[in-house]
Amino acid sequence: MTGTQLGAAGAGTDGVDGPGRGTPVLTVRDLSVGFTTEDGTVSAVDAVSFDVWPGEVLAVVGESGCGKSVTAMSLSGLLPRAARVTGSVLLEGTELVGAGDRRLRRIRGDDIAYIFQEPMTSLNPVFTVGRQIIEVLRLHQGMSRRQAADRAVELLTLVGIPSPARRVGEYPHQLSGGMRQRVMIAMALACDPKVLVADEPTTALDVTVQAAILDLLRDLGRRLGTAIVLITHDLGVVADIADRVVVMYAGRVVETAPTEDLFDTPRHHYTTGLLGAVPTAGRRASNGRLQEIPGLVPVLSEQPDACTFADRCPAASDRCRASRPPLAPETTDRTVHRFACWHPAGHRADLAAEPPVDHQERP
């Protein structure tokens, strides 16, 4: 097995995070990112650990400012120089943290590919989509112009673009938002990456288009064995395609579990709050209101000795403010569910009994 197992779960028959077959393609351990500012170092990501297995969709969820995008960028050194990255990111055994620029550039093309929320900002408006895909193929795969042109059409076919032979000659502005995102996915797949990092890939798209893109991503994972790290704030998207979920709050992982476990029995109170906040038939609090999380996400700073959610948590005690709960595993016969909480929530059925929170935000 590559890298160390998370916590105690590596010990024999405890079970492991993920499908439990083969080895993870990406192993992240104690990844921390700090930004140096005039006022000192600001911590954006604090000791994040997770594994990604071939062919699985791992969702990283959280609200804005929780560090999910910074985590995604730091996987392959995409952050600006002001960022101080520590910890370990192993891609099939190769350490990426601290690797040189040239090596990382190679890895970004060949092994880890990215798609972002707004494809228009990632596509060059003055070149045809075909030319942009061909460029990637020639640069990273060393293909001839002819080979690359044929492969570009194949890739557009693969991502479900109608009349691909015609589309390769079109410019990004001639395509709809959904088609542009398909082109981005085609470019990302050009080098047959092991890991596809999709940062809010459908957030800018309409729901009918989103459904098609999510189906495409799921299908690619199945057919090509590509591992997908899906960064999203949308729990509906998570419920739709994720195999496992990592919940982040204020730069830390607060809970991780297989998708159904997480939705059935969320243990961290931030997760229960998030799930209760989404209006879904039958999931309202007993008083018919949506669950609220009072207060604001704390400023991302070093809070080594406390649970960062304590100030907003209905179950917080002095212990939560004095010592940081570890991301501890709870293992059932099939799965590993981890949460960093001293007073974990029970089953969802109990949640309705929680008192409603005061909706007055703290000024």
Place this chain on the structure above:
Amino acid sequence: MSTATGTPGTGTASVDPGAGEPPALEVEDLVMHFGSVRAVDGISMRIDRGRVMALVGESGSGKSTVGRCIVRLLEPTSGTVRLAGTDVTSLSRRRLRPHRRDVSIVFQDPASSLDPRLTVGDIVGEPLRLLGGDRSRGARARRVGDVLEQVGLRRQVAERYPHEMSGGQRQRVSIARALVSSPRLLIADEPTSALDVSVQASVLNLLADLQRDLGFACLFITHDLSAVEYLADDVAVMYLGQLVEQGTRAQVFDSPRMPYTQALLSAAPLADPREQRSRRRVLLTGDIPSPVDPPAGCRFHTRCPVAVERCRSEVPALRLVAGRRVACHLVADDGTGPDVRLLGTEGPPHPAPPAGAGRP
């Protein structure tokens, strides 16, 4: 209850028989063209007093343009907008002013809709000042303080500036500003779309509370179908500048008739993995066509999985069918019609983890 859907065909000018008062909003054959872009192309709807109607649709459907026409941020190309019985489309700006009190709008992004140089108190009090009335400075300040408390803020925030507040608090300020003149109709245009999930919940709860307590009618413009389910009494669905279905929330959500509504509802992912992965979904092909050159006949026919020849040539009327309004040739007068969800895949190809996974 079902009177909110109005009568098809005939104008909706008839006085609501139940209330004896004109409805909060009546829109008749509203058209808004921007040059060759036919953003809104003949919309009629009505909202009775105290009702919340959701106007849903995807980007480019024209839903936000409808809201802007109602508050006359845009001058409609043609058509009539009546607020509490008064035709405001024909009024001059000056004669419109007294009626501006009757309707307010809240936008998606409070960061860009609040003037950063004004204090919260000035922002919230501005409509009172501009709309005149008999309020003294002190009375205005008291009213501002009252309405700030109504939206869950402390009176003291009147002294602060928007940048000193969180996104959720700023949206509360926008809502306070919209409600300070006690409008009969609130247009809420994607009021929670720029907010984080947990903040969205608090703003939705607030809107629900205020609507119940103050009794204003509301046009809730959104693409977020789960928020609609939470907040709305009635639902109107737009596609490419036209209404394609309208009815009560239960009618539209539980038994949508128009194939586009069915596809839209089935495409929005539910935040419940088991339900989401087991339900039938219909995947539409292609994207929304351009409103510059909308398809002939039914505008949805290019993406509709059950379209027939008639749909390509003949525009379907929005007609009353089984208590709701539907624009579809394939829906019979008794409400029976195709359910395109039955054509869809039964859940995505998503195998459950094999038993024993996790065991070495």
